[in-house]
Amino acid sequence: MTSFENLKIVTRYELLKQVRRKRFYGALVITVLAVVLMIGLYHGLDLPEKIGISEGVMSQYETEIFAM
Secondary structure, three states, X not given: OOHHHHHHHHHHHHHHHXXXXXXXXXXXXXXXXXXXHHHXXXXXXXXXXXXXXXXXXXXXXXXXXXXX
16 A cells, blocks of 8 residues: 555544544534625625725725735
8 A cells, every 4th residue: 555545544534533522513614604794784884985996996905905
């Protein structure tokens, strides 16, 4: 058995072990909530308009501005 096959097997079992734990689901829920909250606040508060970014700039660089 090659070292790559060993790595695949070990990785698979480690991932399965993590999925069985409640801690994994807690971290997953917190991460999803944080992302949803960030997107909701960004669109709900309409931050680009409040700080004076024009529609032309927004249509061209929306993902970069959101990432900032």
